[in-house]
Each structure stands twice: as C-alpha cells, then as structure tokens.
Amino acid sequence: MSTDQDFDRIVRDWVEMGPTELSDRVLDAARQGVHRTGQRRRPWLGWRLPARMPARVFVMASAVVVVVVVAALAFGLVPGREGIGGPQPTPSATSVPSTSAQVSARVQVRFHARSTASAYPDAAAMNTIRDIVLRRLEAAGFADPVVTLDDRSTVVVDLPQGTDSGLVRSIIEPQGQLTFVPLPADTYGTSTTTSGPTGVIDGQPLPDDASLKPLLTGAAISAANPATDQGGVPAVQFELDAAATKLFADYTRDHVNEFFAIVLDGTVISAPSIREPITSGSGLITMEAGTDAVKQMNDLVTVLRSGSLPFKLDWAGPATPPSTSP
Numbered sequence: 596m597s598t599d600q601d602f603d604r605i606v607r608d609w610v611e612m613g614p615t616e617l618s619d620r621v622l623d624a625a626r627q628g629v630h631r632t633g634q635r636r637r638p639w640l641g642w643r644l645p646a647r648m649p650a651r652v653f654v655m656a657s658a659v660v661v662v663v664v665v666a667a668l669a670f671g672l673v674p675g676r677e678g679i680g681g682p683q684p685t686p687s688a689t690s691v692p693s694t695s696a697q698v699s700a701r702v703q704v705r706f707h708a709r710s711t712a713s714a715y716p717d718a719a720a721m722n723t724i725r726d727i728v729l730r731r732l733e734a735a736g737f738a739d740p741v742v743t744l745d746d747r748s749t750v751v752v753d754l755p756q757g758t759d760s761g762l763v764r765s766i767i768e769p770q771g772q773l774t775f776v777p778l779p780a781d782t783y784g785t786s787t788t789t790s791g792p793t794g795v796i797d798g799q800p801l802p803d804d805a806s807l808k809p810l811l812t813g814a815a816i817s818a819a820n821p822a823t824d825q826g827g828v829p830a831v832q833f834e835l836d837a838a839a840t841k842l843f844a845d846y847t848r849d850h851v852n853e854f855f856a857i858v859l860d861g862t863v864i865s866a867p868s869i870r871e872p873i874t875s876g877s878g879l880i881t882m883e884a885g886t887d888a889v890k891q892m893n894d895l896v897t898v899l900r901s902g903s904l905p906f907k908l909d910w911a912g913p914a915t916p917p918s919t920s921p
Contacts, residue, residue, distance in 0.1 A: 773813030840876030
C-alpha cells in the first residue's frame with residue numbers, strides 16, 4: 596500500500612535524477628503504486644481527481660507542475676528568491692535636475708529711498724523711482740533686470756549672478772538732478788580776469804551760496820549722447836527743449852565771458868565760460884579728464900536719458916532671492 600509520502604518521494608526522485616534517464620522507471624513505479632491501492636486524501640483538500648482520469652496523466656501533470664516551479668525558482672521569477680547567476684541588477688532612477696538648478700542664478704540688491712526734512716516717499720514717488728531705475732539699467736545694457744518694491748521705501752533690483760554691484764550702484768545711486776547754475780561775475784569772476792570761477796572746482800560740491808539759483812534743470816534736456824570735446828576728452832552732447840532753448844539763448848547773450856556751473860546732485864561737473872550766445876539749444880558737458888572719464892560720460896548719459904529720481908537712493912546691500920525650489 597502506497598501513501599502520499601511514497602508518491603512525493605517518487606516525484607522528487609524523478610525531478611532530481613532527471614527525466615531523460617529515469618522517466619520510464621519512475622512512471623512504471625508510479626503506475627504500479629496507483630493500481631495497487633486507492634490514494635488517500637486529506638480532509639482539507641478541496642478538489643478530487645476525476646474518476647476516469649488515467650493515473651499516468653495525473654503523474655505527468657504533477658511532474659510538469661514540479662518542473663515549472665523549479666524553473667521559476669531557478670530564474671528568480673518567484674518573489675524573494677534569486678535567479679541563476681546571482682542577484683539581478685535593480686534599475687537605477689534617472690537623475691532629473693531640480694527646478695532651481697534649471698533656473699539661471701540671480702542676485703538681488705536693495706536700495707532705500709531717503710526721505711527729507713519736508714517730504715517722505717509716497718506710493719506715487721516709489722513707482723516713479725522703480726520706473727526710472729529700470730530705465731537706467733536697460734539703458735546701461737544690463738541683461739534682464741527686474742525691479743520691484745519691497746515695502747514703502749525699498750527698491751529691490753534682481754540681476755544675473757556675477758553682476759558688478761559697483762557698476763549697479765554707480766547707475767542707480769545718483770539722484771540725477773542736473774542744474775545749470777549761473778555764477779555772478781562780481782563773486783566768481785569772468786574769463787577775462789581769471790582762468791576759472793573763483794572757489795568753484797570740478798568734482799567738488801557747489802559753494803553754499805544763497806545767491807546761486809539754477810537757471811535750468813535736467814528736465815529741460817530732451818536728448819543726451821556720448822561725445823568728445825575739441826581736446827578729445829569724453830563729453831556729453833545735450834539738446835534742450837524749445838522753452839529751455841529760448842531761455843538759455845537770452846541768458847548767454849547777456850552774460851558773455853561769465854561762468855556758469857553744470858551741477859549733478861550738488862557736485863560740480865564742469866564750470867565753463869560763455870564765449871558767445873548759445874542759441875542752438877545744444878551744448879557739451881565735458882567730463883573731468885582721467886581714467887574714469889568715459890565711465891562718467893556714460894553714467895551721465897544714462898541718468899539724463901532716464902530722468903532724475905524724486906528721492907535719493909541709498910545702497911542697502913545684497914539680499915537673498917526667493918527660493919525657486921518646488
């Protein structure tokens with residue numbers, strides 16, 4: 596009488612020794628065992644072998660199942676088991692640059708609008724400042740400048756990483772208040788008596804003199820361009836609007852040989868003498884000779900083209916830009 600253990604041993608021997616060498620012997624033994632007695636079934640087994648199914652078919656089916664399971668284990672198809680040749684490689688995830696890495700690096704700098712004893716920068720003034728700062732940066736050739744307002748008196752300038760902050764300051768910090776100030780002959784002399792106006796020096800503040808009143812401001816300039824004077828020194832060629840042209844023509848006609856000062860933000864740029872009436876409405880502002888003359892010329896052109904700021908801007912240093920990480 597054969598048991599389930601006998602049947603299992605027969606099948607296991609067949610699998611281990613190979614179907615080619617022992618298949619007939621194993622199948623004969625299995626057939627004899629099946630014919631010798633009926634097979635016992637455990638009570639929990641939920642299916643039965645059909646009564647008419649040949650025992651050889653059953654044995655062969657069982658053997659095929661065993662072979663399939665063994666093959667699955669061998670090739671690593673069953674979870675938790677390694678296939679032939681050792682552990683299979685796990686595909687690695689492709690590294691995708693983060694959003695922040697794809698965005699060009701930027702840097703932010705800040706400027707505070709300085710209030711005066713009689714005025715405080717309101718919303719309208721700050722909007723004007725923002726527009727002028729943007730025009731100055733664009734005129735100076737900065738790439739993709741972004742200008743925003745952070746609070747009631749702060750301007751934030753966003754530029755590509757590596758931008759020269761010193762150059763940014765030289766463009767933005769000047770208030771750009773250009774004035775043409777006549778210098779009275781009785782105090783400052785004339786070109787026939789002195790080589791230059793008494794007490795007025797290029798690059799120095801205009802003397803604190805209550806009698807000095809501006810004749811024109813930069814608002815009267817309709818155009819400004821780089822140029823050179825007769826000696827080849829960098830200069831700014833300017834054009835006045837119609838009303839200023841007439842005013843300047845009348846004044847220069849009456850004050851030949853006298854001096855007048857061209858002043859930017861309280862500092863004297865130049866103090867030429869009036870050689871003859873200037874009726875064309877155009878003129879030259881010559882820079883102070885030196886290694887920075889070209890830069891001074893370009894900065895003044897930028898300021899005159901963009902307009903003057905209603906309030907002085909003070910450098911507040913760099914700021915950390917907002918994070919672009921997702």
